[in-house]
Amino acid sequence: MDIRGTDTPLLDWSGDAIALGLFEEETTLTGELSQLDEKTGGTLAELIEETEFEGKSGSSAVTRIGGGSAIRKLILIGLGKKDELSLDSLRLGAAAVARIGKKEKVKSLGISFPVVENEATSTAAMAEGMILSLHQDNRFKSEPEDKPLKLETVDILGVGAQSEAVEQAQTITSGVILARELVAAPANSVNPVTFAETAQTLATEYGLDIEILEQDECEKRGMGAFLGVAKASDLPPKFIHLTYKPTATPKRKLAIVGKSLTFDSGGLNLKGSGSGIETMKMDMGGGAATLGAAQAIAQLKPDVEVHFVCAATENMISGRAMHPGDILTASNGKTIEVNNTDAEGRLTLADALVFAEQLEVDAIVDLATLTGACLVALGNDISGLWSTDETLKEELKTASETAGEKFWVMPMEDKYFEGLKSPIADMKNTGPRAGGSITAALFLKQFIKETPWVHLDIAGPVWADKENGVNNAGATGFPVRTLVNWVLA
Ligand code: BES
Ligand code: MN
């Protein structure tokens, strides 16, 4: 699919289908649109009338244009209220256009949407929406159910050439798709070893530095928390550290740390039936987005040094498994009583965060499918965000708004750390049920000394149960776009 921006006026454009974005309460045809209506023999007005099209956000309508018109089909997309228009309205609208275009077997498509911010950002948002909504993962089907895509060219009208914006959108979405494919792949395909191989391939292909710490090296560094989780697996743990270094002196140094459990059985506190254990291949969603962001950043080449850290393992059961009640010592010397082996993500992250801080970066962001509690609190679409630094928090909020990915700032309620007090060690790994995502964040905080830090609990948004916005059912690739925007800002 070839996406390009163009200055061709709406009335001069020809192709299989034209998609028009209309605002709520503004469906009376004036100017260019009334001319287009004339040109199409009144089809546009008729479609609005017959479908009672009101321009509401999320609404759409489609019809054939008869009478031998050069354009065969007309697609209407509701963009919602004009004063609420955002880049995400364009992204979601374009995603809807692409889905309709696919269903209607359109080959050449034109999109005429308003511009938000500027032509480049608008073009990029539309391109992202289309690419992501059309992505289909057929790797595990012997025969794809899906009809092959006919869509060959998309012209985004009224924005100029915009080849750079389109290219940037392609780079970022390829990172999102890498993350989706890693998350969607089952645990007998993506495991700690193959996950590390993917990181190695990225390094080779895009010129990133890579260091993979094997088990003995992790032992030397005292990563007892990470290794405690890894103990039961028949596969070796892989502590992955990728680095992107700009050619110029870096403006700043950042670290992205992703929870990378390629499977979470719960360990000896085994997840019961009905717990969603069969979905726990997604428990490396943080690491997947970290690699997705690395792939995009390596190509976009910002003047920022970025470290990507993934402590990859799987949480399994075996005679070698850590026991509930075991005491582990993390690489910063702190001791942890493991009162629940299913709170394993925070154990792996403890050593990963200590490692990241030793890199002397200016900021650390970790992302993790950390708690069911966060999913209960914020639902499927919204990630929790905890922070020790106002500026960093604002940076991430801004990055997420342009990306169209949702975060909600949650309280770092230090008092709740009482719930993690252990009679025998420095802390327990699991607090009471109430406020479970907050105590998880407070646990992680024990492994950061002073570097500005943001923790993202992405347990909800890494996976979509059904088609939703730019996502089809399944892995979403959340929050690659936010991470890339943050680094690029
Ligand atoms: N990976 C899970 C969290 C999770 C749950 C992610 C549902 C996605 C969907 C995590 O390791 C876990 O098991 N958390 C426990 C923590 C509890 C034992 C304190 C949970 O949330 O139940
Ligand atoms: Mn768990």
Ligand code: ZN
């Ligand atoms: Zn987990």
